[in-house]
Amino acid sequence: MNYRERMLAVLNYEKADRLPILHFGYWGETLEKWYKEGHLTNEEAHNWGEGYGSDKAIGDKLGFDHDFNVTFCPPTFMDPIFESKVVKEFPDGSRHIMDGNGVILLERPGAGSIPSEIGHTLQDRKSWEEQYAFRFKYFDERILNTNVMVKYDEFLPFNQGGIEFLRENKHDYWYGVFAGSLLGSLRNIIGVENLSYLRIDDEDLLIEMINVTGDLAYKCLKYSLEAGAKYDFVHFWEDICYKNGPLINPQFFYEHVGPQYKKITDLAKEYGINIVSLDCDGLIDSLIPTWLDHGVNTMFPIEVGTWNASIAPWREQYGKQIRGVGGMNKNVFALDYKAVDAEIERLKPLIALGGFIPCPDHRIPPDAIWENVQYYCEKLREVKI
Numbered sequence: 001m002n003y004r005e006r007m008l009a010v011l012n013y014e015k016a017d018r019l020p021i022l023h024f025g026y027w028g029e030t031l032e033k034w035y036k037e038g039h040l041t042n043e044e045a046h047n048w049g050e051g052y053g054s055d056k057a058i059g060d061k062l063g064f065d066h067d068f069n070v071t072f073c074p075p076t077f078m079d080p081i082f083e084s085k086v087v088k089e090f091p092d093g094s095r096h097i098m099d100g101n102g103v104i105l106l107e108r109p110g111a112g113s114i115p116s117e118i119g120h121t122l123q124d125r126k127s128w129e130e131q132y133a134f135r136f137k138y139f140d141e142r143i144l145n146t147n148v149m150v151k152y153d154e155f156l157p158f159n160q161g162g163i164e165f166l167r168e169n170k171h172d173y174w175y176g177v178f179a180g181s182l183l184g185s186l187r188n189i190i191g192v193e194n195l196s197y198l199r200i201d202d203e204d205l206l207i208e209m210i211n212v213t214g215d216l217a218y219k220c221l222k223y224s225l226e227a228g229a230k231y232d233f234v235h236f237w238e239d240i241c242y243k244n245g246p247l248i249n250p251q252f253f254y255e256h257v258g259p260q261y262k263k264i265t266d267l268a269k270e271y272g273i274n275i276v277s278l279d280c281d282g283l284i285d286s287l288i289p290t291w292l293d294h295g296v297n298t299m300f301p302i303e304v305g306t307w308n309a310s311i312a313p314w315r316e317q318y319g320k321q322i323r324g325v326g327g328m329n330k331n332v333f334a335l336d337y338k339a340v341d342a343e344i345e346r347l348k349p350l351i352a353l354g355g356f357i358p359c360p361d362h363r364i365p366p367d368a369i370w371e372n373v374q375y376y377c378e379k380l381r382e383v384k385i
Helices: 003-011 028-036 055-062 123-137 158-168 184-190 192-201 203-226 250-270 286-294 311-321 329-334 337-350 370-381
Strands: 083-089 095-097 103-107 118-122 147-151 154-157 174-176 233-237 276-280 298-302 323-328 356-360
Touching: 003 356, 055 370, 123 203, 174 203, 184 192, 184 203, 192 203, 203 250, 233 250, 250 286, 286 311, 311 323, 311 337, 323 337, 329 337, 329 370, 337 356, 337 370
Parallel strands: 174 233, 233 276, 276 298, 298 323, 323 356
Antiparallel strands: 083 095, 095 103, 103 118, 147 154
């Protein structure tokens, strides 16, 4: 079997010759460290991207089959984005920067973490209508100007031949189409605190914004599918939870975001796509009913985190309708072979449930030891399914 066939078989509870060996990318600092240690060439370390550049070369050296999250990404977000600019500079070298979302960020010299949000252009209905609504309008050129991955390291414009490769449906690797974000992207531009207030101060506006982003995502997916490309899965991104639960009321999410998922997943089914995955960090349990009831059936990346997320209790509650990719504790890469063995033993009962594929639950961090990652790939390949 090839990689694509294995992915489809496992996620559809069918027999496969072995488990796909997946990753979800690397920190830049990780690749730099491995380059300095002599494991990677300069080109490999500094030319990595999800599904392109040196992705395949690095994966081959470590023993991975593929990055799970490789998709064609029609622009389901703002177009145009805001022009990034420096708003204010300070004597210590820190700066206030406006990013592409219209958010003012505090940028500190040498800081590697996510910058603090200082202010937001999107505040109310006036700022939405004047500064944002037009950026979410659909037009075909959104798709035609988008690059589509047709081979691991080759990009072709969607309207200049790239689509033909996917129409032929002969690619041997797992490849999907991104269906956007229905609330997480709005959270990015308005901020967590403002999102919470908006639901109380002007719920109608928040619902309107959700419907606008959902309509744009639907139209982008519809154009992409009508072009004749054959995709293996549809993928959403949300990141609307944290370690203690969702950042939005679950009932509101079910009532107002759920229907937007449903119209998109119904469209995917019309084109024969039955795997719909969603990337949401944090403790997602109270939002799972929204996703399952509205056509999303594969959770990713199932963060182990401090709350020890696992597909096991979800499978017990929801049965085989719920699938999963992720749930592997990447922290063992910083330890030793014994710790890697213990993690694989922990994963074996979950693998035996079917419809689940382990994957390090986010980018592999700089404390990961090269040989430990290789050992993990080697040993996971030996697991019987």
